[in-house]
Amino acid sequence: MDDVVSLDPDLLELARTARTVAVLTGAGMSAESGVPTFREPGKGLWDRWSPAQLATPEAWEADPELVWSWYLWRARQVRLLRPNDGHRALARWARTARVRVVTQNVDDLHERAGSEVLAHLHGSLFAFRCSACGTPYPGDLVDGLGLDRAEGLDEPVRERPPACPACGGPVRPGVVWFGELLPEGAMERAAEAVAQADLVVVVGTSGLVQPAASLPLIAAGRGIPVVEVNPEDTALTPHATWSVRAGSARALPRLAPGGGAEPASR
Numbered sequence: 001m002d003d004v005v006s007l008d009p010d011l012l013e014l015a016r017t018a019r020t021v022a023v024l025t026g027a028g029m030s031a032e033s034g035v036p037t038f039r040e041p042g043k044g045l046w047d048r049w050s051p052a053q054l055a056t057p058e059a060w061e062a063d064p065e066l067v068w069s070w071y072l073w074r075a076r077q078v079r080l081l082r083p084n085d086g087h088r089a090l091a092r093w094a095r096t097a098r099v100r101v102v103t104q105n106v107d108d109l110h111e112r113a114g115s116e117v118l119a120h121l122h123g124s125l126f127a128f129r130c131s132a133c134g135t136p137y138p139g140d141l142v143d144g145l146g147l148d149r150a151e152g153l154d155e156p157v158r159e160r161p162p163a164c165p166a167c168g169g170p171v172r173p174g175v176v177w178f179g180e181l182l183p184e185g186a187m188e189r190a191a192e193a194v195a196q197a198d199l200v201v202v203v204g205t206s207g208l209v210q211p212a213a214s215l216p217l218i219a220a221g222r223g224i225p226v227v228e229v230n231p232e233d234t235a236l237t238p239h240a241t242w243s244v245r246a247g248s249a250r251a252l253p254r255l256a257p258g259g260g261a262e263p264a265s266r
C-alpha cells in the first residue's frame with residue numbers, strides 16, 4: 001500500500017491559509033489509538049453489543065449494573081490508550097489557526113494531545129453524574145476503584161453504580177444516550193463554529209447520527225469547503241469538497257500546516 005497521502009494542492013493551500021478551521025470528529029479519529037469504532041463491520045462496538053441494551057435511558061432503567069459496567073470498561077480501556085498522530089496534528093494546527101474541535105467521541109484523546117475541545121456532543125466517559133439529582137460525581141471513578149490496571153479490561157465486569165454522595169441515587173455515565181438531549185449549548189457552539197469556518201474538516205464519522213451529521217451540511221449550504229478524512233465513503237461524502245481516503249493518523253499530519261515537533265501527549 002502507498003504510504004504517502006497525497007492531497008490536492010488547493011486543499012493544502014486552503015489548510016495553510018485558513019484562519020478559522022472547524023473539525024468534526026467521530027470514532028475513526030481514535031481508531032488508530034485502539035479505541036473501537038461503532039459501525040464498522042466485524043469490529044464495531046455495535047456489531048458485538050446492542051445499543052438498545054446499553055445506550056438508551058430504557059436500558060439504564062432496565063439494568064443499571066449492565067450499563068454502568070459497560071461504560072466503566074470502556075473508560076478504563078481509554079485510560080490505557082494514547083492520542084495518535086492525527087490528534088497531535090490537530091493540536092499543532094491550533095498554534096497557527098483558530099481550530100475549533102467538535103467531537104462525537106466520549107474519549108479524552110483530543111485533550112490529552114493538547115487540543116481544547118469546543119463541544120463534546122455526546123458527552124464524556126469521564127464525567128459522571130447522579131441519575132436522580134444530576135449532581136456531578138466528585139473524584140475519579142475510572143482509576144479510583146483500586147483495581148489493578150491490567151485487570152478487568154478484556155470484558156466488562158458486572159458492578160453496581162456507586163451512590164451519589166448528595167442524594168444516594170445511582171451514579172450514571174456522563175454520555176448522551178439515544179433519545180436524550182445533547183449537552184446544553186453544545187450543538188449551538190458547534191453550528192456557530194462551522195458557520196464561521198474557512199474550512200471544515202470531517203474526520204472518522206459515518207455521518208449517520210443526528211444532529212452531529214447535519215453540521216457538514218451547514219457548511220456545504222453556505223459554500224464553506226469541507227474535507228472528509230475517512231478510509232471509506234460515508235453518508236457525508238456527497239457533501240464534501242474533497243475526500244481524503246486514508247486513516248486520520250496518516251492524513252491529518254499531512255493536512256495540518258506546520259509539521260515538526262509534536263506537542264507532548266499524555
Ligand code: OAD
Pocket residue numbers: 025026027028029031032037038039040044051055104105122176177178203204205206207208209229230231232234246247248249
Ligand atoms: P461509526 O462507527 O459510525 O463510524 C466510524 C467511521 O470511522 C467510519 O466511517 C469508518 O470508515 C471511519 N474510520 C475507521 N478508521 C478510521 C481511521 N483510522 N481514520 C479515519 N476514519 C476512520 O462512528 P461515529 O460516526 O463516530 O453515539 O458514530 C457516531 C455515534 O454513533 C457515536 O458518537 C456513538 C454511536 O452510537 C452515541 O453513543 C450517542
